[in-house]
Amino acid sequence: MKYLFYPGCSQEGAALEYQRSTLAVLAALGAEVEELEDWTCCGASVASVVSSLLGVVLPARNLALAERAGGGRDLLAVCSACYTNFQRTNGMLAADHRLMATVNQALGVEGLAYGGSVRARHLLDVLANDFGPEAIAAQVQKPLSGLTVAPYYGCQTVRPYSPFDDPQRPTSMIAILEALGVTIHRHPREASCCGTSLLTTKPEVGVQMAAAILQACEPADCIVTVCPMCHMNLDSYQDRASRVAGHALHIPVLFLPQLIGMAFGLPDDALLFRRHVVPVRIGL
């Protein structure tokens, strides 16, 4: 399997451990991954509010680069907001030829053009469906039996444009987690919102949303997620969330490829647990 990798901004900063573990796990599974050259920000949830056209042009710029890089490879995103922006842009451009023409007029200043042929994929989709639990189980060196894990998908991994999972009750992680040998803690907040930027702009509202998820996951040894924004909110705000919950919350939050990498027996340099705010001292 060959992919063009779109890291997204968080992968160079706060969520470097997500990028590192993703690449290590995909290499172990035999994937060929090449980073998209000259990629820029997808616009996050901000560009389309600043200008609706900009909100389509910024993802389209990266899709155009991926189309030019060629080979019919899928564009692999690890951040759910980047993934949603690519899906949204492809959908809007396919439905509106005038918009496509306008977007290409804009991309012209960068020497780029987009024809609409690139498929964007989320890491979870690739792990669950291109490789699947059997290929993952085959690489497991240290089964993680005895570990209880709470899956957490967040919103934009599966909403609203997911072609690979249920937008309200996602299940893609279950077979992967079973392949690692863990016990799964199912809970009602698996696809609830982490609060995203509200933790910064409206902390009194946002922290409550993160706290509700952390509380639902408390019976588990750790939470696994596939979105850098969700990770930041759940891992970094546990002090504040504890004040809302009325008791101390202390639960490690892992990226799914970190947990897979742990079971694969990958070295700590590939997993970077030392970067977590809530220390990861499980099953090691």
Add this chain to the structure above:
Amino acid sequence: MTTSTVINLTAMERDTALLGQLAPARQLLLRCIHCGTCTASCPSAAAMDLTPRQMWRKVQLGMTEEVLRSKTIWLCSLCYQCHVRCPRGIPLTETIVTLKELALERGIAHSHESAAFYRAFADVMRRYGRMREVEFMARYFLATNPLSALGYARMGLTMLARGKLKIELPRLTGEGRLDRLFARVAELEEQQ
């Protein structure tokens, strides 16, 4: 009603322009049956001044200024729960994005913090082509309440100690990575 309403022509004219910009959204909202699924699904509805369903009713009735001035639009975290659950298939979350855009464009955003958040993010994006989290947060806190940054000091220091924050010197002069693309987009929007 005991209070009389003073008809403000300027406001009405502005409203007409607004209604024009919102025409596609209002057309879609004609399908709304006011079942309230959006409100029941919204994780921040309790903190809103207008519930999502009330907001959609006001958009239907053309009371758009009131909607643009509400806290509600800035409390939407784009979780798309109302969007996927709407039994009438109305793209509600996308419509909120349009409302935020109009409020920001008209400078009537209720939330100074939210407006500052979007501006700071867009500036850093245009300048470097990629997000720089530290500079973005610095710009955000300077534009809002620098003292409130103190509340994040402990978290910031922990993140710094864990290597999660990348400190880079700002580059404030010279052409920004996406200046030309942003300018072209603004030009094209002007023409539309």
